[in-house]
Amino acid sequence: MAESRVAFDLQIPSDVEYIEGVVELARQRCREIKLSPTKCSLNVPVALTEALSNAILRGNDATGGKHVRVRAIISETDLVFEVVDEGPGFDVEECTVDCTTPENLTREEGRGLFLMRQLMDRVENFRDKGNVVRLTLRRP
Amino acid sequence: MSFSIKKQGEVVVVDVEGQLIVGNRQELKQKVLDELEKGEKKFLIDFSQTGYIDSSGLGVLVSLSKKIREQGGELRLANLNDDLQTLFELTKLDTLFQISDTRERALESF
Numbered sequence: 187m188a189e190s191r192v193a194f195d196l197q198i199p200s201d202v203e204y205i206e207g208v209v210e211l212a213r214q215r216c217r218e219i220k221l222s223p224t225k226c227s228l229n230v231p232v233a234l235t236e237a238l239s240n241a242i243l244r245g246n247d248a249t250g251g252k253h254v255r256v257r258a259i260i261s262e263t264d265l266v267f268e269v270v271d272e273g274p275g276f277d278v279e280e281c282t283v284d285c286t287t288p289e290n291l292t293r294e295e296g297r298g299l300f301l302m303r304q305l306m307d308r309v310e311n312f313r314d315k316g317n318v319v320r321l322t323l324r325r326p
Numbered sequence: 327m328s329f330s331i332k333k334q335g336e337v338v339v340v341d342v343e344g345q346l347i348v349g350n351r352q353e354l355k356q357k358v359l360d361e362l363e364k365g366e367k368k369f370l371i372d373f374s375q376t377g378y379i380d381s382s383g384l385g386v387l388v389s390l391s392k393k394i395r396e397q398g399g400e401l402r403l404a405n406l407n408d409d410l411q412t413l414f415e416l417t418k419l420d421t422l423f424q425i426s427d428t429r430e431r432a433l434e435s436f
Contacts, residue, residue: 294424
């Protein structure tokens with residue numbers, strides 16, 4: 187298995203106002219490991235924002251007092267983000283909606299998981315001391 | 327991140343500076359709805375100073391588009407950078423909105 191290091195490990199209050207700060211930190215790490223400009227400015231910011239807002243608004247139900255943990259792990263082959271909330275969890279496959287179909291195109295909601303899966307190489311969901319969403323982007 | 331609104335001729339032009347995401351989408355929605363309530367019909371959102379947009383931001387654009395149309399108005403978008411263009415293509419929202427390369431072209435298109 188490739189050696190990996192934790193690029194950051196944060197616990198934030200369950201409040202969407204904290205998302206931009208975490209995303210900016212993630213972008214810095216992406217630039218440091220020389221990911222492509224598009225991965226730094228589109229794939230990672232959007233996918234991580236979706237994972238964090240899901241964790242805050244759905245997992246933790248926007249409840250004060252709860253927290254979200256977010257870790258970035260870098261190996262020679264991958265960049266991985268793990269977002270952990272205090273909710274019951276969900277099935278990524280089951281909950282992903284194809285927002286591009288004619289009946290879904292004009293819906294206001296339902297694009298979050300779809301975008302995460304389009305913009306990351308792998309999106310997984312499992313339980314480990316909370317509900318974990320793991321986003322993996324392969325490094326070139 | 328902030329939104330500035332000004333009138334160019336008959337068109338209400340909104341500049342989105344920074345990100346349009348879950349934390350600020352309601353502010354944009356309310357600003358546009360306030361103008362719609364005042365009787366404005368033509369809206370242009372300019373993304374030349376925008377970083378990225380998440381699904382909540384896209385959802386607000388869809389919602390505003392519907393509400394403006396219901397009032398007999400039009401919403402157009404301009405100046406999507408390559409990343410934003412990719413985002414609209416991935417979600418096929420490029421088929422739902424009229425998008426112009428420049429603010430001038432968008433203004434002329436009303």
